[in-house]
Amino acid sequence: MEEHTITFLALTDNIIYKVPVTDDGELDAPTQELIQYFSVPNEENQEITTIKILQQNTQVVRSKINEIVEKHKNGNPVLKSLPSFFRKLKSDEFFFFIPLREFNELEKLMLYDILKSKKTGENFEDYHKQTLKRFQNFLNNYTLSIFGSSRLKIGEFKRTKRRCRFCNNSRSNTTFENKAHAIPEGLGNKKLILFEECDDCNKEFSKSIEPHIIEYLSFFRTWFDVMGKGGVKPFSGKNFNMGSHEENKILEIFTNELEQIDPTKPFNLTFPGKYPVIPQNIYKALCKFFISVISSDQLEYFQETIKWIRGKKQIKKLPKVALAFNKNPIIQPEIRVSFRRDKNENLPHAVGEFCFTSISLVFIIPLSSQDKKDFTDEVDFDYFWSFFHHYEESVKWSFKNFSNETPNPLNFDFNFTGWAT
Numbered sequence: 303m304e305e306h307t308i309t310f311l312a313l314t315d316n317i318i319y320k321v322p323v324t325d326d327g328e329l330d331a332p333t334q335e336l337i338q339y340f341s342v343p344n345e346e347n348q349e350i351t352t353i354k355i356l357q358q359n360t361q362v363v364r365s366k367i368n369e370i371v372e373k374h375k376n377g378n379p380v381l382k383s384l385p386s387f388f389r390k391l392k393s394d395e396f397f398f399f400i401p402l403r404e405f406n407e408l409e410k411l412m413l414y415d416i417l418k419s420k421k422t423g424e425n426f427e428d429y430h431k432q433t434l435k436r437f438q439n440f441l442n443n444y445t446l447s448i449f450g451s452s453r454l455k456i457g458e459f460k461r462t463k464r465r466c467r468f469c470n471n472s473r474s475n476t477t478f479e480n481k482a483h484a485i486p487e488g489l490g491n492k493k494l495i496l497f498e499e500c501d502d503c504n505k506e507f508s509k510s511i512e513p514h515i516i517e518y519l520s521f522f523r524t525w526f527d528v529m530g531k532g533g534v535k536p537f538s539g540k541n542f543n544m545g546s547h548e549e550n551k552i553l554e555i556f557t558n559e560l561e562q563i564d565p566t567k568p569f570n571l572t573f574p575g576k577y578p579v580i581p582q583n584i585y586k587a588l589c590k591f592f593i594s595v596i597s598s599d600q601l602e603y604f605q606e607t608i609k610w611i612r613g614k615k616q617i618k619k620l621p622k623v624a625l626a627f628n629k630n631p632i633i634q635p636e637i638r639v640s641f642r643r644d645k646n647e648n649l650p651h652a653v654g655e656f657c658f659t660s661i662s663l664v665f666i667i668p669l670s671s672q673d674k675k676d677f678t679d680e681v682d683f684d685y686f687w688s689f690f691h692h693y694e695e696s697v698k699w700s701f702k703n704f705s706n707e708t709p710n711p712l713n714f715d716f717n718f719t720g721w722a723t
């Protein structure tokens with residue numbers, strides 16, 4: 303079924319959701335009503351209406367939104383999050399209502415800059431010049447391709463002509479019978495299919511590296527209702543169970559620590575996971591996603607990387623991985639691929655970004671034949687990051703070391719704000 307994207311975007315918060323389109327190209331009723339409400343007649347020809355995409359959060363707008371949501375909430379559950387979006391916004395705050403369009407990063411930044419200039423009354427051009435400078439620095443040095451939001455079948459279509467990207471058909475009797483996902487289906491990927499991954503490599507990855515990244519992201523997988531094979535997965539650790547009951551998330555905790563807690567004040571709890579995780583295998587899985595989506599003429603640079611992903615080569619120290627949480631969880635996982643434009647050896651040749659629900663992980667692809675440095679040195683890494691730091695200023699990055707090769711259960715740290723007595 304075809305879908306359209308609806309965006310409500312403000313500085314305080316934003317909501318992006320998909321709506322179905324019928325076979326006749328008709329939008330669903332609530333979307334039609336929203337478009338009609340936010341449209342104004344054309345000044346020259348009153349019969350034509352134009353959508354006024356820049357709006358303000360007034361009492362009138364809020365009541366109209368509530369009215370539309372009340373009327374249609376049973377048909378479209380995602381609508382129910384609209385009133386809470388409007389409650390979060392400040393009174394009279396500017397927001398964009400943009401139906402039927404998706405945005406790239408650069409366009410989103412422009413919209414934010416318009417909102418910022420509306421808020422402060424300062425010149426939009428000034429804001430935007432600074433943003434472009436920041437982003438241009440990155441785009442002058444790197445290409446950027448994004449995979450995940452649209453359906454894509456990667457590689458050679460004909461089974462008999464396929465070459466596995468990972469083992470190069472070196473196994474005895476290479477077959478391509480099973481559907482291989484560029485990103486595991488267990489992480490919600492339904493759109494990226496890789497033709498060039500043989501059945502044996504597929505099976506091996508599903509045992510060797512994928513369980514580690516799935517466990518690492520399990521909390522988010524359950525929290526954001528990511529649909530894997532067979533629906534939403536509950537998540538449990540040594541002393542907790544997390545799942546859903548109707549529309550609520552339920553977190554069950556089994557620990558004596560609760561007795562020492564004053565529930566009226568904020569407190570922290572640590573929950574140990576159940577399964578041991580090897581940090582380096584998480585890094586390998588990220589690089590496997592990257593190798594799965596790049597074009598085949600790029601593969602020659604990553605032959606050593608592939609050996610390492612398959613466990614045929616060792617790396618003692620990996621570059622850091624940058625991690626951030628976005629306000630805007632995405633539904634389909636995304637892999638972003640960047641290649642250095644020239645031969646500047648002070649920058650890594652290839653960089654990936656994996657976006658899953660509200661998490662972003664930025665990682666350098668190790669062992670590219672086009673790199674002289676490995677970017678494990680602080681100074682080298684910081685230089686790289688100064689080029690890669692083109693995200694919104696509000697995004698806070700932390701840096702993780704995934705070099706460790708010993709299996710250990712993860713610790714999930716939770717900060718609670720307390721609960722009412």
Ligand SMILES: [Zn+2]
Pocket residue numbers: 466467468469470471499500501502503504
């Ligand atoms: Zn293979």
